[in-house]
Amino acid sequence: xxxxxxxxxxxxVADKFIPPFISFVNGNFNSQEHQFYVFNKxxxxxxDQSPNLIxxxxxxxxxxxxxxxxxxxADKVILHGLFWNSIVMLLALNAKSLNKCYWAIWGGDLYKYxxxxxxxxxxxxxxxxxxxxxxxxxxxxxxxxxxKSACKWYGAKGQLHESFLYLSNIYSGHEQVETSVxxxxxxxxxxxxxxxxxxxxxxxxxxxxxxxxxxxxxxxxYGNEKYRKEIIKTGKEMFxxxxxxxxxxxxxxxxxxxxSKIDNVxxxxxxxxxxxxxxxxxxxxxxxxxxxxTPQFKLFQRLGVKVFDIQNMDINPLDNEIKNNNHKIxxxxxxxxxxxxxxxxxxxxx
Numbered sequence: 001x002x003x004x005x006x007x008x009x010x011x012x013v014a015d016k017f018i019p020p021f022i023s024f025v026n027g028n029f030n031s032q033e034h035q036f037y038v039f040n041k042x043x044x045x046x047x048d049q050s051p052n053l054i055x056x057x058x059x060x061x062x063x064x065x066x067x068x069x070x071x072x073x074a075d076k077v078i079l080h081g082l083f084w085n086s087i088v089m090l091l092a093l094n095a096k097s098l099n100k101c102y103w104a105i106w107g108g109d110l111y112k113y114x115x116x117x118x119x120x121x122x123x124x125x126x127x128x129x130x131x132x133x134x135x136x137x138x139x140x141x142x143x144x145x146x147x148k149s150a151c152k153w154y155g156a157k158g159q160l161h162e163s164f165l166y167l168s169n170i171y172s173g174h175e176q177v178e179t180s181v182x183x184x185x186x187x188x189x190x191x192x193x194x195x196x197x198x199x200x201x202x203x204x205x206x207x208x209x210x211x212x213x214x215x216x217x218x219x220x221x222y223g224n225e226k227y228r229k230e231i232i233k234t235g236k237e238m239f240x241x242x243x244x245x246x247x248x249x250x251x252x253x254x255x256x257x258x259x260s261k262i263d264n265v266x267x268x269x270x271x272x273x274x275x276x277x278x279x280x281x282x283x284x285x286x287x288x289x290x291x292x293x294t295p296q297f298k299l300f301q302r303l304g305v306k307v308f309d310i311q312n313m314d315i316n317p318l319d320n321e322i323k324n325n326n327h328k329i330x331x332x333x334x335x336x337x338x339x340x341x342x343x344x345x346x347x348x349x350x
Contacts, residue, residue: 007035008347009074011067013081014040014055017166019047021080024167026050028340029347035074037067039084059086071097078102078140078346082109082133085125091132099137099158102346104165105146107272113153130154140165140346143272144302145295161349163342164334168276171283171334172256185215185242186263186315189281192274194223200231203268204238206313211239214315217262219246262286263317268310272296282307283330285323289313305329 012018022036036053047055056063064086071077071094082088082103091098116126134155139147142164150156164170188207191198200218207214216239220228228247235243250258259280264287267274272295282288282305290297292309300307306322332338 006033006075007073008033008076008078009070010034010036010078010080011071011087012036012038013083013087014038014045014047015081016045017168018080019045020167021165022050022053023048025343026052029343033347035070037070039063059084064090068094074100076100076102076347076349078104080104081106082129083112085128088125088129088132092128095131095135098132098135101136102138102140102161103133103136103150103158104140104163105143105150106165107146110146110149110153111271113149138349142169143275143295143299145298146272149295161342161346163346164275164339166276167339169279169334170336170339171279171331173283173331185213186210187261188214188216188315189259189262189265189286190216190218191267191269192219192277194220194225194228194231195273196224196227197269197271197273199268199270201234203266203310204235206268206310207266208238209313210315211242215242215244217244217246217258221246221249256280259286260284264315265289266310266313267296269294269296279330279334282326283334285318285327287316287318303329303333 018038025031025034031050031052034052036050038047038053038055039057039059040047040055041057043057047053054066067090071090077100079087079091079101082105091101112129113126115122117123130153133150134157136156137158138161139150139156139158140161140163141147142162144160147156147160190203190207191200204216207216216235218231218235220231232243232245235245262281265278265281266289267278268291270291275296278288278296282300288307289310290300290307292311297307305326
């Protein structure tokens with residue numbers, strides 16, 4: 001209990017989404033009902049000081065005991081991502097209390113399933129994760145397919161709660177901007193990071209038919225260094241000066257300005273990834289090509305947002321009626337008001 005109130009414990013591994021989320025919760029809800037316990041390795045992320053915030057650099061023995069104590073006191077526990085084995089072990093040791101836990105599924109934590117056969121150690125941890133996840137009482141995501149995968153892969157049975165989780169998934173409200181004129185090369189944004197899940201090379205093969213008509217803008221500012229170098233080499237070989245890798249982080253306003261000038265977007269991911277980027281781009285009226293088998297493709301279809309199959313690539317402009325309808329749906333669903341309402345339902349669930 002915090003000050004006589006019921007207590008919701010948030011267990012977080014720090015990422016760029018977490019500081020603004022904490023500020024949003026404290027600014028829109030009763031902060032006395034929320035306790036944030038954040039692991040911030042190497043103090044990588046900055047946080048505003050708050051009475052309901054505890055920050056630790058790692059899961060040492062003292063932190064483990066401290067977190068166990070808070071876990072037992074909490075009325076609800078929200079797990080912001082489920083990456084660290086030490087957190088999974090803490091949950092396994094408190095199996096009788098897992099019904100009060102809510103897993104906010106990020107994506108990468110869910111897809112740890114694919115690593116299970118790589119090593120004996122990973123297989124053992126997979127079994128522990130499966131033991132824990134199958135007993136969790138609640139799941140938080142706005143992508144129904146991710147929840148279904150948790151059920152299929154880990155035996156999840158808990159209640160699903162709809163929420164797009166973080167402010168990065170709220171449409172920024174930037175106005176649509178007219179892009180290339182007919183006599184210029186079309187600007188194509190390809191992927192969002194230097195990770196293999198982007199499947200850049202396969203995307204390049206689909207785009208090579210438009211060589212000379214397009215300029216590829218390829219964000220590679222974070223991810224795997226070896227993979228980044230490989231993609232830059234391949235991109236330059238295939239598209240020459242029309243291949244433009246982005247290897248440095250950009251200030252947010254510069255980033256949005258860059259996005260506004262994009263014509264088409266190609267995200268060839270084999271899994272749910274880069275949703276914050278997709279939401280902004282669709283809201284800006286961009287034409288989006290995705291792998292039709294992915295959860296994000298199915299989500300946008302369900303919302304009524306028009307997206308296109310990467311197997312049927314073109315560089316034609318998006319019809320204005322489709323563009324305006326996509327903008328209307330994105331700005332309405334991925335709104336601050338809807339986000340606040342989603343969190344209210346989760347926080348108030350008995």
